[in-house]
Amino acid sequence: MNFQNLLVADYRAGRTYAVADGAVRELGNAVLAEHAGFLALPGTERGPGEWAFVDDRSGALVVSGTRGERRFPAAIPGEHLACDASGRYVVVTTGLGANEQPWSDVVTLVDLERSESVRFRSRVGEPGAMVVPDQAGGEPAVVLRHREPGSLEAFPLSQCLGVAAHVPRITGETLRGIADDGHGDVVDQRTGIAATATSRGLERFVVDGGVPRMLDTVAWPVPGRAYYLRLDPQTGRAVGVVRGGPASPTAWTEWTNHLVDVDLSTGATRYLELPRGLAFRFALGGPRAAVATIHPDGDELAVIERTEPSMSLARTIALPAMSCPPVPGHLPWDPVGDAPAQRRSLAVDPTGTTVAVTRGGDGQLHLFRDGRLDTVSVPSPLDEGGHLYWHGGAVDTDTIGR
Incomplete structure (x- = not known):
């Protein structure tokens, strides 16, 4: 497998890496x-x-x-x-x-x-x-x-x-x-339609004659709201995980999660239920999405098919536990003892065939493809999960940093 375009940033350690064929190459200090x-x-x-x-x-x-x-x-x-x-x-x-x-x-x-x-x-x-x-x-x-x-x-x-x-x-x-x-x-550069996630829903707008003009608000189709969006530039759909359940962050183990995508042009909405717990961020690649949920009963990686007409769960994979995961009853982003808050970062390769997910604090990167879960170690701990990016070099991209 060739992972030469998979980039790993351990921002807590100030180091960046490239992963290729299971080997890790240090890129620099940043x-x-x-x-x-x-x-x-x-x-x-x-x-x-x-x-x-x-x-x-x-x-x-x-x-x-x-x-x-x-x-x-x-x-x-x-x-x-x-x-x-x-x-x-x-x-x-x-x-x-x-x-x-x-x-x-x-x-x-x-x-x-x-x-x-x-x-x-x-x-x-x-x-x-x-x-x-x-x-x-x-x-x-x-x-x-x-x-x-x-x-x-x-x-x-x-x-x-x-x-x-x-x-x-x-x-x-x-x-x-x-x-x-x-x-x-999110911004769809082809149509000029942009949107912001709020508690009301996905608030869509355009810039017309130099002035922002509201189109409408697409309500979230399930209870809760999204806090983090990605754009699928091939379909013009905004994608997010809608978090519901208790308002208190200390009750994060009871949070509900749904993957939601919205057609920015029409407002048409789809959603798929995911496991409970902390779904910090997610990733898109090709026709697929990947979401990692953190929970005391076990962390899971969900791989979702996003092809029309409806989304479906392709695979669910149990992930090796983090050594210092968030503690139930405490804020999920609070340190655990002397260790920084730990979570996971994800990336999906541009074809949608391989998913990468980190094991925060343990300095490991798991690669899921063809039913196999392989593990690559990096020289630093990846505290807070680090950050992943799978470069594809496409002409059409999501023009907002993630």
Whole structure:
């Protein structure tokens, strides 16, 4: 099996790796901004796409691929990461980092073709980032999704590129009225329809003539809400795990989980029930999705077929237990004794045939394919589960970092 495009980031240890044919190769020292994740840059006629992440220690947008590694100055701590349909322009917003309260309002915009970056100030509060094509003429607009109070703020890309020196504050066209608790965003670059996950549902909108315009809200089809979205760029569907059950995080063992996907153009919705417990994040690849649930009765990996007309469970695999899993009755992201909070990260290869899932704190990566579960060890513990990315080099990509 060839896993040469499988990347592993141990952001707690500040190390990154590539996995190929069961061998682990160290790529370098970098602290991947965990919340911003990896961003897949679209491929072009000039060659396959690259990938990017924010180094939260050096303050750089790191771009890698066939041209090697390039670094561009970026404000940190990185919170969200997004690009336009061409992959030329990348926007980075800032978050809490090691601080208890939001404090930074700096946004970075990088022009990869000209090797330039600019910065401006917007609004404190860990904003989401999107680059959305305008319905009126196709010009990309940088859209920031704000919380408390909820709003969408759109800036023409040309306005952002033309900002003066010394990090000025600029304002865009604002749409108010979305829920205050937005968390999770998607953009379909083909249609220009974007959406944000809130407690109300999937709030869909477009940018029209430079102004954000709400379309509607697609209610979640099951109790609860999604906090993390991915886009399937081939079908234009937004995918998320809807978490239901007790509101208290200490009751995480009773949380219900459903994989939900929504057609961004029509609002048509499908869902599939998953095991209870903590489903921290999930992965997409080809026609499949993969979700790992953490539970005291045993952790499970669910592999889901997402082909039409309805989703179905292809396989459920019992995973080797983590040595320091979350403790029932405690917050699932709290440390256990002297050990950091442990969880799992996932990736699915672009064809959907192989699933990778980490064993947080134990320095292991499990690879599931053809009914087999193989294990690869990495030189660092992968505390908090690390972060995985399976690079495919596709022309159409999810243009928001995950």
